[in-house]
Amino acid sequence: MKGIIDRIAAIAGNTFREAIRMRLILLLVVSGVVSLAGGLYFQEFNLGSSELRFIADFGFGAMTLLGSIVAVVATVQLCYGEIEQRTILPILSKPVSRGEFLIGKLLGAWLTICSFIGILTLALILALWIRELQMPDWGVEDTLSRQSVSYSGVLLFAAMQCLRLMVLASITAFFSSYASSSMFAVFMGFFVWVIAQLRGSLVAEWGDGIGQSALKVVTLLIPDLRVFDLGYQALDRSEPLGASVLSLVVYAFVYSVLYGCLAALVLKHREL
Template identity: 35%
Template sequence: MNASFRRIDWIARITFLEAVRQRFFAFLLVLGVAMVLSSVSFRVFDFGHGELKFIADFGFGGMFFFGSVLAVVMTAQLFFSEIDNKTALTLLAKPLSRWEFLFGKFAGAWAMLGVFVFVLAGLLGLVLWSRETELLALAEQTGRIPATFSLSGLAWYALLQWLRLGVVIAVVLSISALARTFLFAVVVGSLAVVAGQLQWIAQDAVLKPTDSPLYEAFLWLTTRLLPNLQQFNLGDALVLGSAGVPAGATGEVVLSGLLYVAAYLALGAVVFRRREI
């Protein structure tokens, strides 16, 4: 088992190095950073919400959108570059199992997205802290209740987003293991992300009574097969304290995320095992 971990570790390292050297990664990271920084300039257009919420929403949006694009496109690209360039031939002719290759790809891509999420979260924390300090001083002068944010909540939020992107990577890898082309993997992966964001609609529908057992079965299957990506969006509650997070809820989300990662990686490994390189 140790030998397996070592091989996965080596595949992950090379995948990570390859990923962070790509211009696409740098481009989206710069866009995300620019989005977080620009939130300070745009805060006058806060539409009546608190300034900190406006800034936080910009950061959350950057992490969500650019993170999702990176997770879908880069994962498919990192997988297909090995197949199309035939580096997979060299690697898989070695005593490297296909599941080890797939898990290594997952770990490398997830590490790359870890850099992305935590850089943006760190920057967002800095911007929020800086503005919070100014608002606290202003509140002291005017006697109003100051707006605050939770740094530990932001750290939790970043972890949840990283896990959400981990689920997306696992889904895209399982699609890539089956797909013949990069484009197919990207298109179907993107649709899976959209479906995952809307999965809660199916979850709500399951709770309503229906006469059609077929429809019921469809909903049941959909809610099990598709991960609910919306459940990771606890930003407002965790960072700004807009609503209480029930005890254990975050743990449940983490557990659900990890289970989906494991399930989709296992599915990807089974599919990839049968693939002809």
């Protein structure tokens, strides 16, 4: 067992180093700078406490959109890229199974995604903190009327995005395991992302009628990624979220393991 863990950890570490050498690292830096500069830009406007919420929403949107792009593209490049370039063959010639290879690659992709979200989160918190320090200079009335931003809510939202993108990466790895081209894997990754974002609306719209049976299958196989927007509730401090967070961790774990195992099974029987 220790040997299996060591091999998976080595593959995950090498995968993460490969991701750092990719242009994704440039996207990380640029996105962080843009988030910070965007927050500081609004010091020209006297928007009161709503400005902090706007900056937070802007940062949340960047995490969701850019994070999804990184999850799909990085997973395809790190997983399918090895198959496409035949660099997987020297790895499998060693005492490494295909399942260990895929799990290690997927863990490396997850680490890359979490690093991306971490950089954006730090940039967003810094922008909010700097802007909040500037707000008391606007006058006593604005100072009394505003509410401090919930930094714990920002961290919770970031954690939920990591879970969301872990699920998306696992689904993308499944398509990468049998794809005949990287474009197909990327397309299917984004296609599932769109469907998963619209899953709740589709259930409400087509929950009754002839499409009900097909919809049940779709809702079982495709997770609802919108449920991970729990961080907005935490930002408003509306209610205790302990039980909801725990249920989302289990939800993400189940779908990640499910699609990770399916990807490993497909890759095991694929001709290379």
